[in-house]
Amino acid sequence: MNLRRKNQHVNKIKISDMVIYLFLALFSLTILFPFWNLFVKSISAADAGIVDALQMWPKKISSFNYKYVLTNRYIWSGYRETILRASVGTVLSVTVTAMGAYALSKKNLPNRNLWTTVVLIPMFFSGGMIPSYLWMVDLHLINNRLALILPGLVSSYNLIIMRNFFMAIPDSLEESAKIDGAGSIRIFFSIVIPISKAVLATVGLWVLVGHWNAWFDAMIYMRDADKLPLQVVLRRILLEGTQQMMDLNSTDTNHITPDTLKAATTFVCMLPIMCVYPFVQKYFVKGVIIGSLKG
Template sequence: MDTSIKMNRGDIIFNIFNYTFLSLLCLTILLPFIYLLAESFDRIGNIKATGIYLWPQEFTIDNYLAIAQNTYIWKGYLNTVIRTVVGTILAVIVTAMGAYALAQKCFPHRTFWTLFVVFTMFFSGGIIPTYLWIDRLHLIDNRLVLILPYLVNAYNLVLIRNFFQQIPAELQESARIDGASEYTILFKIILPVSKPIIATIALWLAVGHWNAWFDCLLYIKDTNKYVLQVILQRIILQGTEQMMQSGGLIEGIYESRPEVIKAACIFFTMLPILCVYPFIQKYFVKGIFIGSIKG
């Protein structure tokens, strides 16, 4: 029995247009990435003289060896890893606790508090009031300023709340009958069956922390506490050769080949996210779709 679906002319035209558009979209994303990778392994890296290329003209790993000898890069890497790991774990826990409370039908004034949370998605205090608030809390030049303000995100909280509402209430009721506390229900029953949405939110938070730089530039004064993205921003936009050389960079390499060093630094910062994403991307689509269903 033939169960294949026959496509009419309109479906064929749509598929051709769809595949063509998506292929071009992928190329616009992949080509800059491939060029950046090729340039990071190139010895010259002069786009004005050679044009765009997708393979190193003179292959070398000296650019990455130069980065490996720079102490500022590794300090920034360590600060970024600490911020990303600690910030992501704490934010997932705090957001899940808030979402669990709002998902309970017996929670007093649940609708009001949900609307109150949603309100913060559209309105904020602004940069200056936030800075004054951070200053009054004595968090200026403190590493906690890169973590505490991001413990709860309204959008993430709503997504997790909607996911929790899809979980059968009988699981919680049976646990309460057995004497389980709310913390036990959340951490031993709800969270283990919520891996898709938790993995999705954790990915968003991790990428956000890893790429964040403006808050560090605004609140952190000690260069030893700078995250990697701030150091990268200074290297790319300001061309701080002094920072690179004082951090232990191979003498003269930045001055003679600044573009390849910048390309290597950019790819160096992207590498952890590229390594982690394939292992959790299977949860990504499922978590978004289920979490976006209104309960």
């Protein structure tokens, strides 16, 4: 009797395990299926037509879409602009943020509370879209690549996370350098930076992915089509159906961009992130956890 009950218990656990595994498998499929569908469309020949939208494999495989996308010069200029803003923007952001965070982490910084408040206020209140835009016009930064880097140079949230990290560094590490007569700037670059790689990598990756995915700033600040980053090029092709961006025959203005081409373009734009994110996700997870503990 006792034994039988035990067995039942074991059986029950197995069934609940199966339900859980099955549920998670279905859930994963729900996440992946839209991308798979997109991929199938992107390698389908446009003229074969998608009669059965449920098909899991193209009727007629064609590399035409990808060839076409890769001849689109705006995709190339988009990649160039995105890589440019992401690399320069990330290096500048991390440097300025880390320097500021280090200064705020030190008790002997004069007016430390005042400067910390200066950094915190923008987390809760901002001028908003229009005043920022008009100020950028005044600064003559419209259609200037700096407009994509400077307005978001420092994020208070990142700065506070870095400051907390620096505050946890034991003073003893810096003492010996101080005795040797090194100033704060030298201590920061030669001692603090090398031991803070973890937090620098976390914040750096946040900023990098943020730059890669940013679209609104370029949409309102950039004018020249060949200065638009990838996301805005894609947005024009997908949502605004701009033919100029598709590089189709300019005479053929009524031509609607075929779904297969849109799919291939989307795929070309998402590929880098899709390949890289499984390897960098752990830094993002770490960052969320650090952020949630800051208290």
